[in-house]
Amino acid sequence: MEIFKRMEHHDYEQLVFCQDKTSGLKAIICIHDTTLGPALGGTRMWNYATEEEAIEDAIRLGRGMTYKNAAAGLNLGGGKTVIIGDPLKDKNEEMFRAFGRFIQGLNGRYITAEDVGTTVADMDLIHEETDFVTGISPAFGSSGNPSPVTAYGCYIGMKAAALEAYGDDSLEGKTVTVQGVGNVAYTLCEYLHKEGAKLIVTDINQEAVDRAVEAFGAVAVAPNDIYSQDADIFAPCAMGAIINDDTIPQLKVKVVAGSANNQLKEERHGDELEARGIVYAPDFVINSGGVINVADELYGYNNERAMKRVETIYDSITKIFAIAKRDGIPSYQAADRMAEERIERVRNSRSQFLRNEHNILSRR
């Protein structure tokens, strides 16, 4: 991989490679854009097949956070970390403490939180070495696990998408297919079940499937069969790039609305959904509840204030569909435009004044 060439494409600021032999830490921190403020984005631990795959994931996820934070109206830039390793086997205390020291070395340019494969306990270990970490234990006055809040944002975003597709935001009686019933999707299923939706679930982890079947009467299907189910809404809640040339022709749903990051393999797959009349709730907007919640820690965490902001996801999704219609563009482009315009406005307004070092971290 030609790394600088890859960074020039979409204008990445910084990639940091972190290695610690004692603990086995191999991490890549991607800081995409800090125009709006320090880069905030979670840490994913995953058993990547190759280093290239890990770099590519960090890069795609880091840029996604720039758009997510901008669209959510946060004064934060975008970044993400990937740790190469099996989260079930390779974790140790020293690893997260070493990683914390690398973050501290960036002096606030990057702030982390949970993502796939990392937990509140991991964030607490990072916190032993740096304050530039969120999603730590409520015992520290923090917001804890962001997943339930991401799930809530996803649920209300799904309702906004249902309104667009069906003219009614009720999910009662709707059949929802859920790919991956992990931290976010389990709680999402809880909300959906409570509202009277029927659930079809899949996961590569049989225990996760069994849990959802037992708790919500969900119907379980094999991972490759999830796309072709007779359903109303598809909720991708596992990994990225699952809206692609293979899966789109299988979809029978009218709505795609889930928590996974980077759902579209390529932008043209968003065009393809639009061409088929499938309403797509842009991933980085519908899944922004978690980051909105952890970002509130930077002001001294207040659950009521954070949840009020999470509630705005419904209106943001509705607004994106309105912009898409007005401008004759697919919803993913409307969401990108909303984020890019905010970054541009802030960039331009800054150039009119002397550089002011005040930023979101000054309050800490």
Ligand SMILES: NC(=O)C1=CN([C@@H]2O[C@H](COP(=O)(O)OP(=O)(O)OC[C@H]3O[C@@H](n4cnc5c(N)ncnc54)[C@H](O)[C@@H]3O)[C@@H](O)[C@H]2O)C=CC1
């Ligand atoms: N946790 C959070 O607050 C946020 C999560 N997200 C995104 O939402 C997605 C889910 O996140 P979490 O629930 O935290 O992760 P998780 O790791 O708890 O859950 C993911 C689930 O997907 C399953 N899975 C992986 N590959 C699969 C496949 N090919 N087919 C079926 N199932 C598969 C896993 O076994 C796991 O149960 C990820 O893309 C994450 O980046 C986005 C924003 C915030």
Ligand SMILES: CC(C)CC(=O)C(=O)O
């Ligand atoms: C898990 C969140 C707190 C942050 C993040 O990395 C995301 O929204 O993808």
